[in-house]
Amino acid sequence: MDSMRIVGGKPLVGKIHISGAKNAALPLMTACLLTDEKLTLGNVPHLADIATMANLLGQLGVELGLNGHHANNGHTGRAMDFTAKNLTSVIAPYDLVRKMRASILVLGPLLARAKEAKVSLPGGCAIGTRPVDLHIEALRAMGAEITIENGYINARAPHGLQGAEIVFPTVTVTGTENIMMAAALAKGTTTLVNTAREPEVTDLAHCLQAMGAEIDGIGSDRLRITGKDRLHGASHDVIPDRIETGTFVMAAAITNGDLELIGARMGHLNSVARVLEGAGVALTETERGLRAHRVNGLHGTDVMTEPYPGFPTDLQAQMMALMCVAEGASMITETIFENRFMHVPELRRMGANITVHGSSAMVRGVKKLAGAPVMATDLRASVSLALAGLAAEGETMLNRIYHLDRGYERLEDKLAACGATIERVKQAA
Numbered sequence: 001m002d003s004m005r006i007v008g009g010k011p012l013v014g015k016i017h018i019s020g021a022k023n024a025a026l027p028l029m030t031a032c033l034l035t036d037e038k039l040t041l042g043n044v045p046h047l048a049d050i051a052t053m054a055n056l057l058g059q060l061g062v063e064l065g066l067n068g069h070h071a072n073n074g075h076t077g078r079a080m081d082f083t084a085k086n087l088t089s090v091i092a093p094y095d096l097v098r099k100m101r102a103s104i105l106v107l108g109p110l111l112a113r114a115k116e117a118k119v120s121l122p123g124g125c126a127i128g129t130r131p132v133d134l135h136i137e138a139l140r141a142m143g144a145e146i147t148i149e150n151g152y153i154n155a156r157a158p159h160g161l162q163g164a165e166i167v168f169p170t171v172t173v174t175g176t177e178n179i180m181m182a183a184a185l186a187k188g189t190t191t192l193v194n195t196a197r198e199p200e201v202t203d204l205a206h207c208l209q210a211m212g213a214e215i216d217g218i219g220s221d222r223l224r225i226t227g228k229d230r231l232h233g234a235s236h237d238v239i240p241d242r243i244e245t246g247t248f249v250m251a252a253a254i255t256n257g258d259l260e261l262i263g264a265r266m267g268h269l270n271s272v273a274r275v276l277e278g279a280g281v282a283l284t285e286t287e288r289g290l291r292a293h294r295v296n297g298l299h300g301t302d303v304m305t306e307p308y309p310g311f312p313t314d315l316q317a318q319m320m321a322l323m324c325v326a327e328g329a330s331m332i333t334e335t336i337f338e339n340r341f342m343h344v345p346e347l348r349r350m351g352a353n354i355t356v357h358g359s360s361a362m363v364r365g366v367k368k369l370a371g372a373p374v375m376a377t378d379l380r381a382s383v384s385l386a387l388a389g390l391a392a393e394g395e396t397m398l399n400r401i402y403h404l405d406r407g408y409e410r411l412e413d414k415l416a417a418c419g420a421t422i423e424r425v426k427q428a429a
């Protein structure tokens with residue numbers, strides 16, 4: 001297993017290209033299942049999770065094509081083609097779903113197009129139980145017959161799905177995406193209430209529109225989808241990754257550096273920008289993206305994770321790393337996932353002063369963190385330890401970095417190009 005060796009203490013200065021958003025690309029890829037025509041996606045990031053999804057789609061009979069790199073609007077991602085002309089399987093097997101929960105996103109499109117789907121239940125994961133009951137209930141309300149057997153969701157809709165009114169009791173991102181895709185091919189109109197409003201959900205809605213879907217209320221918490229008999233092919237560019245953007249903003253702040261994030265969109269940061277500005281980080285729009293640097297010192301500030309446009313849970317760990325070296329105290333409250341403080345004991349081993357009370361963590365800033373061997377059990381926790389390592393005195397060895405490769409494209413290259421001492425240490429198998 002590879003590790004990352006980081007020697008901290010260097011301010012990061014320079015430009016970083018922001019990649020396409022992982023959490024937008026994954027549902028967009030599954031949208032190809034809704035049509036027998038070609039879907040072309042631009043700005044697709046190079047990530048392990050994208051390869052896993054491509055593998056899953058390939059197993060379902062989707063023909064994949066790589067169009068090479070293209071650089072428009074500062075994008076450096078690949079363009080990929082997906083053609084689901086003949087579906088040869090409707091099964092998402094356990095070994096793939098276990099690796100990546102987002103595999104559940106094939107459920108809605110498969111059921112709508114092929115009228116059946118068999119998808120492994122994702123089960124527990126490092127950041128909590130993360131059930132998919134809301135996806136299942138919504139599809140049942142649309143007329144699907146669903147049984148759970150031997151760890152698999154067996155779903156059938158022999159006469160097709162029917163439009164319905166669905167009120168989500170909890171805001172769910174992939175739940176909204178799954179049902180929006182299913183509704184695009186259902187008979188009649190579907191109204192979804194209390195939907196997720198994340199930019200990734202909006203990006204999917206725009207792509208579905210380009211494929212011929214009729215969707216009203218995009219960007220709001222109420223979507224009205226009028227089902228169509230068929231959708232057609234389209235070309236669509238994946239939005240820039242706001243979580244990668246936020247992570248690099250915090251990298252600039254924690255190292256007292258100055259970064260320009262090319263392709264980043266301020267409009268997607270919302271509460272992140274407000275919270276960071278309150279902590280003493282200046283964020284300004286530039287012609288090609290945005291610039292991040294400290295104004296004076298960093299101050300502690302309180303943060304609570306919430307569905308968009310609130311502060312994202314996917315930036316909570318990175319924010320905590322930053323607050324570890326801010327002046328004063330910060331209260332960080334996680335409201336989306338239980339058990340999402342696994343980075344706390346590791347940050348403590350680097351000298352951080354953090355106490356957890358239920359779903360809140362009290363962080364008292366320290367002058368300096370100290371490098372240490374650390375490891376993490378999820379993607380965002382891993383990157384928070386990399387940030388801490390960049391600010392710490394001495395060497396940090398970050399283990400289990402396959403988590404980083406799931407969601408950050410060439411992280412070490414991007415950071416090293418701005419002056420960080422960071423390298424991947426290959427370990428003999």
Ligand code: UD1
Pocket residue numbers: 023026101102129130131132133134135136170171172173174175196200312313314336337338
């Ligand atoms: C997505 C993101 C993930 C992010 C999360 C919250 C992708 C591929 N992943 O995950 O990076 O951390 O949104 O912003 O986009 N819930 C239920 N029942 C359900 C579904 C969800 O109880 O059927 C609960 C979850 O346990 C959680 C909350 O709803 O407490 C939000 O989860 P959800 O938005 O569904 O997360 P994901 O879509 O899995």
